[in-house]
Amino acid sequence: MTHNNLFSALRAAFPADMSATAVETDEGLRYSWQDLDRATAMMANLLQSLDLPGGSRVAVQVEKSVEAMVLYLACLRAGCVFLPLNTAYQSAEIEYFIGNAEPAVVVCSGANFGWVSKIAFKAGTQHVFTLNDDRTGSLLERAAHHSDQHTPVSRQADDLAAILYTSGTTGRSKGAMLTHGNLLSNALTLKDYWGWTSTGGPDGRGDVLIHALPIFHVHGLFVAIHGALINGSKMIWMAKFDPKRVIARMKEATVFMGVPTLYVRMLAEPSLDKAAVRQMRLFIAGSAPLLIETFSEWQQRTGHTILERYGMSETAMLTSNPYAADPRYANQSERRGGTVGFPLPGVSLRVRGDDGQDMPVGEIGGIQVQGPNVFKGYWRMPEKTAEEFTTDGFFKTGDVGKVDERGYVTIVGRSKDLIISGGYNVYPAEIEGYINEMPGVAESAVIGVSHPDFGEVGVAVVIAKPGASLKPEAIVADLKAKLANFKIPKRCFVVPELPRNTMGKVQKNLLRDQYKNLFSA
Numbered sequence: 001m002t003h004n005n006l007f008s009a010l011r012a013a014f015p016a017d018m019s020a021t022a023v024e025t026d027e028g029l030r031y032s033w034q035d036l037d038r039a040t041a042m043m044a045n046l047l048q049s050l051d052l053p054g055g056s057r058v059a060v061q062v063e064k065s066v067e068a069m070v071l072y073l074a075c076l077r078a079g080c081v082f083l084p085l086n087t088a089y090q091s092a093e094i095e096y097f098i099g100n101a102e103p104a105v106v107v108c109s110g111a112n113f114g115w116v117s118k119i120a121f122k123a124g125t126q127h128v129f130t131l132n133d134d135r136t137g138s139l140l141e142r143a144a145h146h147s148d149q150h151t152p153v154s155r156q157a158d159d160l161a162a163i164l165y166t167s168g169t170t171g172r173s174k175g176a177m178l179t180h181g182n183l184l185s186n187a188l189t190l191k192d193y194w195g196w197t198s199t200g201g202p203d204g205r206g207d208v209l210i211h212a213l214p215i216f217h218v219h220g221l222f223v224a225i226h227g228a229l230i231n232g233s234k235m236i237w238m239a240k241f242d243p244k245r246v247i248a249r250m251k252e253a254t255v256f257m258g259v260p261t262l263y264v265r266m267l268a269e270p271s272l273d274k275a276a277v278r279q280m281r282l283f284i285a286g287s288a289p290l291l292i293e294t295f296s297e298w299q300q301r302t303g304h305t306i307l308e309r310y311g312m313s314e315t316a317m318l319t320s321n322p323y324a325a326d327p328r329y330a331n332q333s334e335r336r337g338g339t340v341g342f343p344l345p346g347v348s349l350r351v352r353g354d355d356g357q358d359m360p361v362g363e364i365g366g367i368q369v370q371g372p373n374v375f376k377g378y379w380r381m382p383e384k385t386a387e388e389f390t391t392d393g394f395f396k397t398g399d400v401g402k403v404d405e406r407g408y409v410t411i412v413g414r415s416k417d418l419i420i421s422g423g424y425n426v427y428p429a430e431i432e433g434y435i436n437e438m439p440g441v442a443e444s445a446v447i448g449v450s451h452p453d454f455g456e457v458g459v460a461v462v463i464a465k466p467g468a469s470l471k472p473e474a475i476v477a478d479l480k481a482k483l484a485n486f487k488i489p490k491r492c493f494v495v496p497e498l499p500r501n502t503m504g505k506v507q508k509n510l511l512r513d514q515y516k517n518l519f520s521a
C-alpha cells in the first residue's frame, strides 16, 4: 500500500502527457513530467541503496535548483524525512540542527562541504553529499548510477515527511514534525479552495505558477510546489526573486505566491501594469502581514485583488481569503485586505482569552487551531509539544487575533516575541543571547521596527557594563560572523538604560514606540 505516501499522490496528478513541460527555469532549462519522475526515481533508489534505518532524516542546505526540489520529492518517495535548512545559516546554527536532528544523510553545496561535513560526521551522520545549483555534485553523480524506475515506499498518513525547524521564544529551535497526511490534506484543500485548473491558461494546459520563493520553508516548499504538482501544473522556476523577471514572465503564467516584500518590490517597478498581468488568475500573499497600502496599491495598478492567507511551519495553511464564493459563507467572496480570510475547510479555529474562555465575536484573544494539517509535535520535545496544545487538542499558535461577524479572521499581533522580516522569522531571544555574551555587554533588547521593504526588521538596544565602552558597529560585525544574515539587526544603539516596569521587566513596547519611525521616509 503506497497511497498514503505524499509522493504517490503528487505523482498520480502528473498529466497524461508526460512529455509536457513540468518545470521551466528562468534560464531556459526545461524538465518534462517524465524527467521529474525519472530523476526522483534515481535519487530515491540512491537513498534506498544506503540501507538507512526507517525514519532517517535527510538534512539539506543547498541553493535553490530544480535538482534540490527533486531531492525533496525523492526523500518522500524513498520514505525518508526531509529536513530543509536556510542557506543563510552559519556553522553554529547548522551545528545545532544537525546535532539535534541526527540526520543519516546531509546534502550541502560543494563550497560548504569542508565545514558542513565536519559538523555532520562529528554528529554521527554516515553520508554527506554535495549538490550545486549548476547540476553538479556527488549526489547527482551517484544517483546517475541508479535505475530510473522506483516504487514509492509505503507510508502511513501519520508517518513523518519533513521536519521544519522554527526558532523558539525561549531556548533553542524546535523541529516541527509534519506527516505525509498533514501535507497531503493541506495540498488537496488548497487545490480546491484556490480553484487550481488544468484547462485554459496561456498554453491551454491550465494554471502556470511562477515559483520565486526559497524552498527551505513552508511557503516555497509546500504551498507552492505541492500546489503546482498536485494540479499537474507547470512551474516557471526562478532561483532568486527578481521583480523585473517575475513581471516579465507573468504573460506566460496564471498564479504567483509571495511574501509581502515581494509585492512591495514589484510595485516599485514601472513595468507592473494591467497589461503585464493580463494572463494572471491569482496573486497570493502570506508569511507576514500584508499592509493595507500594498493591498490597495496592487489593486489599483493591476486590477487584481491579492488573496492573503495565514499559516505556520507547524500547521501549513490555516486560513485563506476566498478565491470564489464559498457556499459555506453565502455572498462572502470578497478578499478583504487586512484580514487572513476564513479557516480553511477542515480547520477549526477559535479565539481564546487568557483564562481559556472563548472570546465573543470581534474580541481579541489567542488563536488556537485543530485540523488534519496540524503537526505531530516537536522533534524529541514531548514536554514542549504538550505545552503548546490545549487539553482538548487545539494547537496554540502564539498569534493574537479576532474573528468578525462574517467569519473573517484578523491577526492583530503575536503573544510570542517574534519579528517577521521579509517573511523570515527572527527570534529576539536568540539575538539577545548572542549580544549578551559579548564582552562589555550588560544587557540587550532586540525589537521589531517597521521597515518599508522588509515589513519589519530587528533593532538592537544594548547596555554596556559599568566602565565598558561598546561600539554598535562592532556588535553588528560580531553578530554577522555568527548568525544568518537576515537575523542581523539593521541598527544597533548603545544606551544608558532600558525602560522597565515595576516588576523590573524590560518594556519592549516602549522601545518599539521610541524607534518606530527609524526607517520611515
Ligand code: MCA
Pocket (backbone or CB within 6 Å): 213, 214, 217, 218, 219, 220, 240, 241, 259, 261, 262, 286, 287, 288, 310, 311, 312, 313, 316, 421, 422, 423, 424, 454, 457, 485, 486, 487
Ligand atoms: C535578505 N536580507 C534580509 C532579508 N533577506 N534582511 C532582513 N530580512 C530579510 N528577509 C538582507 C541580507 O541580510 C543582506 O544584507 C541583504 O538583505 C541582501 O541579501 P539578499 O539575500 O541578496 O536579499 P534578497 O535576495 O533581496 O532577499 C530578500 C527576499 C528574501 C527576496 C525578500 O528575504 C526572501 O526570499 N524572503 C522570503 C522568505 C520566505 O519564503 N518566507 C516564507 C516562510 P547584508 O548585505 O547586510 O548582508 S514560511 C512561513 O512563514 C509560513 C509558514 C507561511 O505562512 O508561509
Ligand code: AMP
Pocket (backbone or CB within 6 Å): 166, 217, 218, 285, 286, 287, 288, 289, 290, 308, 309, 310, 311, 312, 313, 314, 340, 397, 398, 399, 411, 414, 420, 425
Ligand atoms: P513560521 O514560523 O515561519 O511558520 O511563521 C509562522 C508565523 O508567520 C505565524 O505564526 C504568523 O505569526 C505569521 N504569519 C503567516 N502568515 C501571516 C499573515 N498572512 N499575516 C500575518 N502573519 C502571518
